[in-house]
Ligand SMILES: Nc1ncnc2c1ncn2[C@@H]1O[C@H](COP(=O)(O)OP(=O)(O)O)[C@@H](O)[C@H]1O
């Protein structure tokens with residue numbers, strides 16, 4: 001009973017990481033699974049792929065470590081958020097592919113609700129905006145589209161869940177239909193202040209309450225699984241960005257983390273009451289422990305590491321992601337190329353689904369290095385947009401320190417440019433698997449094998465701090481140019 005198994009079910013891959021009794025990640029397995037794009041702007045996953053890859057990576061990680069179910073004290077689950085599954089209570093099979101968070105098919109439903117003046121009520125109850133990103137309109141779409149689904153959902157025959165709930169249902173053999181407060185907070189159906197499903201939102205989005213999972217703490221009893229050769233309890237659940245916030249030990253109000261994966265998600269802990277944003281940030285649940293919720297302001301950027309993938313796969317300027325920083329370093333300092341990477345519209349704080357990317361400042365001397373630099377800097381400028389908005393919402397006292405993680409945080413050049421363009425310290429921890437660590441800690445703490453919150457926070461260790469080296473006047477001039485570039489891209 002010495003290990004904790006963290007399941008990290010992400011957008012492009014499923015991962016399982018085994019942590020030992022000292023919270024060290026000791027064995028890992030990862031498998032990518034297919035993405036389906038049935039129409040422009042639509043993104044789906046086959047729930048059976050999600051399930052099969054999840055089970056496979058758990059088995060592989062256990063095998064790598066030569067471990068059995070009896071060696072695992074608990075499972076923690078963290079997951080891609082908002083992605084929506086509706087399944088049959090009797091067979092456990094989904095009635096439609098999972099509709100992924102990136103999917104834009106419900107843009108018209110959102111536009112109609114906005115035009116009818118519902119956004120202020122939605123924001124005040126759920127902390128979110130009327131954007132296709134969230135689960136609620138995706139559930140409505142499935143119920144309106146799959147023949148007979150609405151009547152079956154009303155009769156209690158169909159269940160809704162985000163990916164955590166679907167995995168819990170399958171892992172427990174259909175015994176537990178539950179989610180945690182962080183995942184519930186991403187559905188458009190959850191009253192984040194009261195901590196319960198909102199009848200008003202269910203009515204607005206035509207979602208029968210009978211199909212909703214029970215909402216529990218992030219560290220709680222989510223049932224047990226016997227799939228791995230013995231019984232293992234599931235004791236921790238959190239959406240992946242909240243799990244990273246926990247894994248980064250951002251437990252005190254004012255602490256902020258930013259995760260640079262495919263996209264970028266920055267969360268600022270705002271303490272025990274929700275802060276309504278005046279700057280189009282999201283208000284969300286950071287975690288719920290012992291029935292008490294901590295809240296966060298969240299800024300979501302859809303393209304971060306994806307811009308590096310574009311340099312590699314689209315423009316073929318590099319062969320590997322880690323060549324992007326060294327290439328950017330060679331850029332001519334006299335040139336000021338700006339890229340607005342609005343490949344799938346812009347997220348926070350602009351929320352413009354129709355905007356597309358743009359590049360400014362080209363000369364005859366512009367080459368691969370200048371484009372790479374502009375691509376990496378676009379991530380820093382977007383982070384500054386979020387940090388400015390969050391500080392305006394929450395109060396700007398105190399120094400901003402950003403704790404970073406995710407694949408792109410490995411790039412020293414990008415992290416230095418982030419610190420320069422933010423004018424703030426950027427802290428990169430030793431342990432960069434913060435998402436899985438967050439889920440593992442929740443489960444391990446609930447199982448009684450890991451330390452409490454304070455003890456866990458004390459284990460956070462700095463690998464490297466990046467301090468701003470850029471002159472203030474240069475920083476401000478470059479940021480002003482970025483803002484003009486975004487305005488121009490949005491106006492085309
Ligand atoms: N050294 C690096 N420099 C810049 N970007 C990188 C580097 N290593 C990885 N990336 C980018 O990070 C992303 C992968 O990060 P990861 O946290 O695994 O993302 P996700 O969980 O969204 O799949 C990719 O988009 C990749 O382009």
Ligand SMILES: O=P(O)(O)OC[C@H](O)CO
Nearest residue numbers: 010011080081101240261
């Ligand atoms: O799976 P990731 O790491 O790309 O994260 C997805 C986010 O949870 C979407 O809100």
